[in-house]
Amino acid sequence: MEHVQRFTFDRSRMPERLDRFLAEALPELSRSQLKRLIDEGRVTLNNAAVKASAKLKGGEEIAITLPEPVPTETLSQDIPLTVLYEDSQLIVIDKPAGMVVHPAPGHSQGTLVNALLYHCQDLSGIGGELRPGIVHRLDKDTSGVMVATKTDEAHQHLAQQFKDHSINRRYVALVHGLLPSTKGTVDKPIGRHPTQRKKMSTGSRNGRQAVTHWKVLQVYEEDRLSLVELRLETGRTHQIRVHLADMLHPVLADPVYGGNRIKTLKDPELRRLATSLDRQALHARLLGFIHPVSGEYLDSSSAVPADMQSIIDYLQNKYSAASAV
CATH class of the missing domain: 3.30.2350.10 (Pseudouridine synthase)
Structure with missing residues (x-):
């Protein structure tokens, strides 16, 4: 049986292409699937067939007819x-x-x-x-x-x-620098970077609301690093990485938003561990939601993986030894 989903493009939003809006509204569909549905006339704008490039300005009624699963x-x-x-x-x-x-x-x-x-x-x-x-x-x-x-x-x-924004999403990250307080919130829109198309930015003209709450779990003052828990309200592409970089506290070893900050680490063993990580030190540790059928709250958690944990363990041992002296 075919299924119809309907959306209204809010008048408060900035103008946007139809295909970009649908990519956000229907994340389960790839861009090629959306294009095929539009080309087949299964997407209508105010009850009329439309092109993917159509500009939404506010108040439009969009319907997308999804065919029987194949x-x-x-x-x-x-x-x-x-x-x-x-x-x-x-x-x-x-x-x-x-x-x-x-x-x-x-x-x-x-x-x-x-x-x-x-x-x-x-x-x-x-x-x-x-x-x-x-x-x-x-x-x-x-x-x-x-x-x-x-x-x-x-x-x-x-x-x-x-x-x-009712999903409970908790992350942990190692970040450069000492944050200005023990906890805080970043509320800055995120969109495509104006010149570097593979990056996201808080300086985009068409940014969408993005809210990240952060809390410091541990400070490694000598090495200018912090262990931070993050809670997402929204889920924009690269949101945590962009918000932390905007605070001048990029995620450790982030190849896109971290620059060459690893080189500033003075401890050679710490620098070796961070370099060998070969990815951003960011882990989604917990996800909680209401089960769609039972109506009960369900959450699942994951331990920090060994590559990132080895850096945390090194820092914990280093600072524990120093405090014992």
């Missing part, structure tokens, strides 16, 4: 997964650093979706395909807890929770 063309692959929770509606996994979430040019295999297609034999269809529903993402080199859905019902329920 087998996906994406390859299923027997890739090991660490499953934290699973039932007939959803699956929660501990994503390792280095794994891309969704197939894309240059990453057609070895992704989380490829792995889930092999692991999940009870998919009922998401967005017109028999595939897992991706309701949020983690960057390739960010590790930690993620949820994917198996049914349209579960997908829509969880997607609404993300939209309502």
Whole structure:
């Protein structure tokens, strides 16, 4: 049975292309899937067929008709997964650093979706395909807890929770510098960087609201590093990394937003450990939400992986020894 989803483009928003709005509103659909639906006339703007490049200015009614699920063309692959929770509606996994979430040019295999297609034999269809529903993402080199859905019902329920900012998302990060207080909030819009298209920025003209709450867990004063817990209200691309960099406290070893800050570490062993990390020191440690069927709160947590934990352990041992002298 076909399914119709409807959206209203809020008048308070900045003008935006239709395809970009739909990519945000329907994160479970890839850009190529959205393009195909638009080209097939399955997307209407105020009840009329429309092009992907149509400009939304405010108040438009958008409808997208999703067809009966069909087998996906994406390859299923027997890739090991660490499953934290699973039932007939959803699956929660501990994503390792280095794994891309969704197939894309240059990453057609070895992704989380490829792995889930092999692991999940009870998919009922998401967005017109028999595939897992991706309701949020983690960057390739960010590790930690993620949820994917198996049914349209579960997908829509969880997607609404993300939209309502009611999901409990907790991260831990090692960051450069000593933060100005023990806790705080960054409330700055994030959008595409005006000149560097692979980066996000708080200086974008078309930024969307982004709110990150932070709390200092540990300070390593001599090495000018801090261990920080972060809680997301919104989930913009690279949000934590952009907000921390904007504070001049980039995530340790962040190859995009951290510059060459590793070189400023004076401790040679610490510098070696940070260099060998080969990714940003950021981990999604907890994800909590209301189960779409039972209505009960469910959360899953993940221990900091060994590569990042080795740096924390080194710092803890170093500062414990110093305080004992």
